[in-house]
Amino acid sequence: MLSEFSLIDRFFARRASAPAPRLQDASATPLGIGDDCALIAPPAGHQLAISTDMLVEGRHFFADVDPYTLGHKALAVNLSDLAAMGAKPHAFTLALALPRADEAWLEAFSDGLFALAERYDCALVGGDTTSGPLNICITVFGDVPNGAALRRDAAQPGDDIYVSGTLGDARAGLGAIRGEWAAPEGSDWRRALERPEPRVAVGLALRGVAHAALDISDGLAGDLMHILKRSGLRAIVDADAVPCSDAVRALPEPARRQCTLAGGDDYELCFTAPVAARDALANIATSVNVPLTRIGTIESSGAPRIAWRDAAGAPLSLTLQGFDHFHAD
Amino acid sequence: MLSEFSLIDRFFARRASAPAPRLQDASATPLGIGDDCALIAPPAGHQLAISTDMLVEGRHFFADVDPYTLGHKALAVNLSDLAAMGAKPHAFTLALALPRADEAWLEAFSDGLFALAERYDCALVGGDTTSGPLNICITVFGDVPNGAALRRDAAQPGDDIYVSGTLGDARAGLGAIRGEWAAPEGSDWRRALERPEPRVAVGLALRGVAHAALDISDGLAGDLMHILKRSGLRAIVDADAVPCSDAVRALPEPARRQCTLAGGDDYELCFTAPVAARDALANIATSVNVPLTRIGTIESSGAPRIAWRDAAGAPLSLTLQGFDHFHAD
Numbered sequence: 001m002l003s004e005f006s007l008i009d010r011f012f013a014r015r016a017s018a019p020a021p022r023l024q025d026a027s028a029t030p031l032g033i034g035d036d037c038a039l040i041a042p043p044a045g046h047q048l049a050i051s052t053d054m055l056v057e058g059r060h061f062f063a064d065v066d067p068y069t070l071g072h073k074a075l076a077v078n079l080s081d082l083a084a085m086g087a088k089p090h091a092f093t094l095a096l097a098l099p100r101a102d103e104a105w106l107e108a109f110s111d112g113l114f115a116l117a118e119r120y121d122c123a124l125v126g127g128d129t130t131s132g133p134l135n136i137c138i139t140v141f142g143d144v145p146n147g148a149a150l151r152r153d154a155a156q157p158g159d160d161i162y163v164s165g166t167l168g169d170a171r172a173g174l175g176a177i178r179g180e181w182a183a184p185e186g187s188d189w190r191r192a193l194e195r196p197e198p199r200v201a202v203g204l205a206l207r208g209v210a211h212a213a214l215d216i217s218d219g220l221a222g223d224l225m226h227i228l229k230r231s232g233l234r235a236i237v238d239a240d241a242v243p244c245s246d247a248v249r250a251l252p253e254p255a256r257r258q259c260t261l262a263g264g265d266d267y268e269l270c271f272t273a274p275v276a277a278r279d280a281l282a283n284i285a286t287s288v289n290v291p292l293t294r295i296g297t298i299e300s301s302g303a304p305r306i307a308w309r310d311a312a313g314a315p316l317s318l319t320l321q322g323f324d325h326f327h328a329d
Numbered sequence: 330m331l332s333e334f335s336l337i338d339r340f341f342a343r344r345a346s347a348p349a350p351r352l353q354d355a356s357a358t359p360l361g362i363g364d365d366c367a368l369i370a371p372p373a374g375h376q377l378a379i380s381t382d383m384l385v386e387g388r389h390f391f392a393d394v395d396p397y398t399l400g401h402k403a404l405a406v407n408l409s410d411l412a413a414m415g416a417k418p419h420a421f422t423l424a425l426a427l428p429r430a431d432e433a434w435l436e437a438f439s440d441g442l443f444a445l446a447e448r449y450d451c452a453l454v455g456g457d458t459t460s461g462p463l464n465i466c467i468t469v470f471g472d473v474p475n476g477a478a479l480r481r482d483a484a485q486p487g488d489d490i491y492v493s494g495t496l497g498d499a500r501a502g503l504g505a506i507r508g509e510w511a512a513p514e515g516s517d518w519r520r521a522l523e524r525p526e527p528r529v530a531v532g533l534a535l536r537g538v539a540h541a542a543l544d545i546s547d548g549l550a551g552d553l554m555h556i557l558k559r560s561g562l563r564a565i566v567d568a569d570a571v572p573c574s575d576a577v578r579a580l581p582e583p584a585r586r587q588c589t590l591a592g593g594d595d596y597e598l599c600f601t602a603p604v605a606a607r608d609a610l611a612n613i614a615t616s617v618n619v620p621l622t623r624i625g626t627i628e629s630s631g632a633p634r635i636a637w638r639d640a641a642g643a644p645l646s647l648t649l650q651g652f653d654h655f656h657a658d
Contacts, residue, residue, distance in 0.1 A: 030376075034559065035481050036413040036543050037378035039473070042370055047359075048377065049366035050454065052468060054424035056461030084365040095383035095466045125379065128466075132385030137424045137457075137466035139381060144368070152364050214365050230363065 011110040012094065012124060030125075038125035040091055042143045048090075049149065051081035052139040062177075067105045069194040070136070071112030076196050077217065078140040079120060080267040083203030084215035086150040087142030089122040097132035120200060150206060150213035150271065155231035159211055159272035159298040162281065164202050164290050167220055168248040168256070169193070171263025181255060187247035196267040201288040206271060209280050213271035219262035221306060221318075224270055228304035237296035239318065240311035257318060261308075272298055340439040341423065341453060359454075367454035369420055371472045377419075378478065380410035381468040391506075396434045398523040399465070400441030405525050406546065407469040408449060409596040412532030413544035415479040416471030418451040426461035449529060479535060479542035479600065484560035488540055488601035488627040491610065493531050493619050496549055497577040497585070498522070500592025510584060516576035525596040530617040535600060538609050542600035548591035550635060550647075553599055557633035566625035568647065569640035586647060590637075601627055 013033045031039040042048045055074050057063055075092065082089050094113070098106075117124065122140070173189030175181050183189050199215070206213060212231060216223045220242065228235055242260045249256065273281060278294075285292040299307075308316040342362045360368040371377045384403050386392055404421065411418050423442070427435075446453065451469070502518030504510050512518050528544070535542060541556045549571065557564055571589045578585065602610060607623075614621040628636075637645040 029476075031478070031480065036410040037380040037416060037471070037478075039376045039378055039414075039478055041376040041475075047368045047370045049368055050422065050468075050470075051366040052422040052424050052455060052457055052466070054426055054457045054459055054461075054464070054466060056426050056459050056464075059459055059461055081365040085368075087366060093379065093381040093468060095381050097383055097385050097464060126381060128381055128383045130383055130385050130388055132383075132388055132464065133462035135383070135385075135426060135461065135464045135466075137381070137383060137464075139379075139422060139468040141379075142366070146370075147358075149360070149366075149368055151360065 011106045012127060015110065015114050015124070032123065032125045033127065038091070038093070040125065040141060046143045046145050047149070049082055049085045049087035049142040049144050050139065051078055052137065053077050053081070055136040057134045066194070067108040068112035071109040072116050072195055074136045074138055075113055075116050075122075075140075076198050077267060078138045079116070079122070079198035079200055080196070080215040080217070082140055082142035083198050083200045084150065084213050084269055085142065085144060086148060086203045086207040086213070087144040088204060089120040089140065089142050089200060091123045091125045092117070092138055092140045094124060094127040095137040096127065096129045097135040098129065099131065099134055145207070148207045150203065150210055152212055152214055152227050153230040155212035155227050155233055155272040155298050156274065157233060157298055157300045159274055160278070160294050161224070161235060161237060161270070161272050161296040161298060162292050162294050163216070163220065163243065163268055163270050164199050164292055165268040166243045166245050166248070166291070167216065167266050167268060168244045168259030168263045170196065170265035171259040172248050172251065174265070175255070175259070181251060184247045184250065188245065189247065193265060196265065198267060199269045199290065202269055202284070202290050202292070205284040205288055206269075209277050209284065210271040210273045213269055216266045216268050216270050218264050220270060221261050224306060225304060227270070227272065228306070231298075232301050232304065234299040234302045234305055234307065235296055236299060236307045236309060238311065239308045239316055241293065241295045243291060243293040261318065340435045341456060344439065344443050344453070361452065361454045362456065367420070367422070369454065369470060375472045375474050376478070378411055378414045378416035378471040378473050379468065380407055381466065382406050382410070384465040386463045395523070396437040397441035400438040401445050401524055403465045403467055404442055404445050404451075404469075405527050406596060407467045408445070408451070408527035408529055409525070409544040409546070411469055411471035412527050412529045413479065413542050413598055414471065414473060415477060415532045415536040415542070416473040417533060418449040418469065418471050418529060420452045420454045421446070421467055421469040423453060423456040424466040425456065425458045426464040427458065428460065428463055474536070477536045479532065479539055481541055481543055481556050482559035484541035484556050484562055484601040484627050485603065486562060486627055486629045488603055489607070489623050490553070490564060490566065490599070490601050490625040490627060491621050491623050492545070492549065492572065492597055492599050493528050493621055494597040495572045495574050495577070495620070496545065496595050496597060497573045497588030497592050499525065499594035500588040501577050501580065503594070504584070504588070510580060513576045513579065517574060518576065522594060525594065527596060528598045528619065531598055531613070531619050531621070534613040534617055535598070538606050538613065539600040539602045542598055545595045545597050545599050547593050549599060550590050553635060554633060556599070556601065557635070561630050561633065563628040563631045563634055563636065564625055565628060565636045565638060567640065568637045568645055570622065570624045572620060572622040590647065
């Protein structure tokens with residue numbers, strides 16, 4: 001059994017680092033793990049974007065989850081929040097409650113965590129460990145130029161509505177694990193559920209192009225409503241235009257709609273942008289190599305709601321519910 | 330049963346706010362709860378000090394804890410880390426796993442949390458809630474001028490060693506709950522354990538006066554060793570000079586030493602300062618109305634260790650162990 005301090009040292013502090021200094025002021029040396037606080041500062045003319053997410057066994061992952069993928073996902077969902085803001089990842093803290101100090105588990109978990117952190121040059125700068133039921137709480141810090149953040153309240157009437165990538169694979173993967181349907185040969189469902197890729201490059205490219213944005217963690221229907229409520233606007237969305245993988249498209253229509261429109265854990269971006277930005281967005285999709293699909297339109301103000309349409313433009317009556325941690329799925 | 334979103338709204342978002350703007354750049358509007366990220370920035374010439382602490386039932390509090398005091402303590406232990414850095418509280422995030430959405434519990438918890446937050450003008454700017462075994466993870470953000478942070482690695486040979494307030498009441502309170510000894514009439518033990526007061530005013534006053542500092546969360550012996558290890562120095566400490574309440578002083582000597590020298594949860598500051606600062610420190614103690622007691626001296630470099638002495642200067646052989654979350658107490 002490792003003590004708390006040797007555990008921190010062995011699996012985390014050793015691989016942690018002070019964040020990269022920004023030479024705006026030579027006296028502003030950053031400070032990482034090992035003091036009461038970390039010290040960081042955004043570059044001149046920037047703000048820090050901050051997000052925190054807590055992952056709990058049975059709610060966000062299964063007890064037998066591969067710890068490497070858990071380490072990846074715990075950071076990925078936080079980086080996704082930075083992406084949704086148009087912020088560049090810079091640093092993170094990790095608080096971890098563990099039922100026991102299992103070295104093999106910790107090694108795999110930290111490998112998954114740091115593999116993603118290093119790809120985005122995101123330094124572990126502090127944390128806390130304790131014994132207790134497994135719980136992972138990460139807080140991330142990113143940089144965004146003053147005034148450039150992609151906020152939820154910034155949608156404008158007439159904006160196009162887009163989503164990145166494809167929706168529904170993670171929910172389809174959950175359904176396959178639950179036995180609701182079978183995963184077809186070669187589907188990416190399990191990977192989508194366990195190894196989401198934060199759309200950081202998309203978020204950075206959308207600065208100055210998109211109006212409002214967020215990441216889709218609780219399902220398109222519920223998450224788009226957050227933009228509509230905060231912007232005080234309505235939307236028309238073509239349910240059949242919502243992009244999905246071939247494997248999800250092959251599901252029966254009710255299951256497909258549940259996965260694409262109300263499935264959680266996608267971590268794609270949903271954003272609005274003016275019609276004049278269509279060419280710029282096509283270029284962005286090419287340059288970051290992620291599909292950006294137009295799925296609807298922001299309407300003039302009114303009680304926030306989504307009017308669903310099918311491919312022919314006919315109204316659809318859908319009963320969809322976003323993921324809510326205090327209700328059964 | 331409240332849904333996640335109405336729960337956040339009812340008990341937290343309603344009382345949350347964007348942090349106060351700092352008019353360094355009019356385009357750097359801060360952003361609080363309700364978007365993917367909060368947006369904050371330290372004032373010009375400052376860094377953000379960041380600390381995160383996770384509190385778990387059975388480890389940091391008892392199952393039957395008064396939720397008001399739990400809300401207080403969860404934030405207090407984080408503000409204590411800012412104090413130890415000489416940082417001014419500015420904002421915090423709250424991640425909360427709850428076994429159920431108990432409205433009375435949440436109301437008391439949020440009352441305790443916000444009562445302390447408002448006293449220190451510290452805004453709730455973001456968070457996360459989920460169902461799960463009770464777990465509270467707070468991350469705090471404070472401002473400290475570049476180069477002014479009180480770091481653990483900054484002790485100098487010849488420095489005096491000080492502690493603020495009195496040590497041992499929290500551990501004595503834990504002992505009374507466990508039946509190790511009885512709490513005397515009128516003791517502050519229970520309050521010390523459940524309602525620690527972060528030494529923010531002390532930490533701010535120590536900027537430019539103290540060299541190294543930290544807060545005592547795991548016991549003086551273990552925490553002072555963190556300063557010694559990071560500074561590469563040794564210490565001589567007069568165990569009988571360590572300040573304690575009359576109630577702790579009345580305990581039998583082994584219990585008193587355990588409480589004052591190795592008791593956790595004190596959240597007083599331990600710091601080092603040059604001999605030339607003695608008058609300045611006496612003035613600070615008066616102005617912030619907190620005793621600052623000199624308990625020892627930093628020695629020239631060598632293998633980091635603490636040499637304990639009694640009031641007569643005779644060496645003491647003490648076997649003390651700091652609190653370690655992966656060992657039994």
